Amino acid sequence: MRSEDYLKKLTSYQIKMxxxxxxxxRIAQARQIIGAYQRxxxxxxxxxxxLFSEEELFNHPxxxxxEDELLNLRQVVIEDFGIWHIFSQEWVADLKEYVGSGLGLELMAxxxxxxxxxxxxIATDNLDWAGQDNESPQAWQRVEQLDAISALERYGLKANYIILAWAPDTSQVDWEILNWLRTKHWSGKFIVIGERNGATNSSKFWxxxxxxxxxLLNQHHQAIDFINDEVFLVK
Structure with a gap:
């Protein structure tokens, strides 16, 4: 579904509710997210x-x-904008404070x-998802086409921090990343965003x-639906 059509649906619910x-x-939250991404x-x-609470649903069936319509938000954001992990300017400010100055590397960006x-x-990604969930991804920033291990070999030892958000649960690349960092005795901050033992990352990694x-990294990080992603510092 295109974001414009989704906003029209939300407007109709806004009138009904x-x-x-x-x-x-909750409608305002979804509209704010879509509106920002459109800009x-x-x-x-x-x-x-x-999501609504059980009490809210009981009192107002x-x-x-x-709620079913609101839970389409993530798929709309993926298909229309190529974005999987939803975060805010507030959270980015916290992240900047946490990592301080110096070079950072984002894997699977x-x-x-x-x-x-x-x-x-530095944003890196092998871009093998392009043309699947999102047919015409529009990058906000230059993304260097490198798989995760190649990116580590090129930039890893120079980076003060590394970020991995929403790694897929269909491979063990995340474990290979962690093993690479341990083997190299890398001492920076490895920040992983995902749902522990859930929708993201491999079971081996967890x-x-x-x-x-x-x-600091979780105070403004909000899971928006049934996927309870959090921000972890990984050793």
């Missing part, structure tokens, strides 16, 4: 999870139809959405990774 504040809040910007903030907001972050959840 005019007296339900909980519905309006090739990040949403200022992402504060509201799109009509919200179930709206997709459309370079994050690197477009951080001047010293079994072998030593995980911390930095407060």
């Amino acid at each position: 005019a007296n339900l504040q909980c519905g309006l809040e 090739q910007q990040l949403p200022q903030e992402v504060k509201t999870k799109l 009509e919200l179930m139809v709206l 997709g459309n370079g959405v994050l690197s477009a907001s951080i001047s010293e972050l 079994q072998e990774a030593n995980l911390l959840k930095p407060r």
Whole structure:
């Protein structure tokens, strides 16, 4: 579904749910995300999870139809913008504070959405997803076409921090990355964003990774739907 069509659907629900504040809040969140991406910007903030509570659904059964529509947001964002991980300007500010100055490397960077907001972050991706979920990806920033291990070999030892967001659960490349860093005794910050033992990353990675959840990197990071992704520092 195109984002323009999705916004039209949300507008119709906005009219129907005019007296339900909980519905309006979630519609506003979805509209803010889509509107920002249409301007090739990040949403200022992402504060509201799109799912309703059991109590809200019990008291207002009509919200179930709206929730189904809201849960289409991620697929719309993937198909129309080539973006899998939804984050905000607030979160990027926290990330910049956490990593400080110095060179960063993003693996599997997709459309370079994050690197477009951080001047010293090199975006790399093998781009094998192009033409699948998203037929015409429009990069926000130059993305160097390198698979993850090749990117590590070229930039890894120079980087002060490395970011891996939403690695697929269909391969063990994430484990190969972690093993490479350990073998090289790399001492920087390896930041991984994903759902532990869930929709992202391999089971091997989650079994072998030593995980911390930095407060600063999670205070403005909001899972938007049933995928409960978080931000981890990995050793």
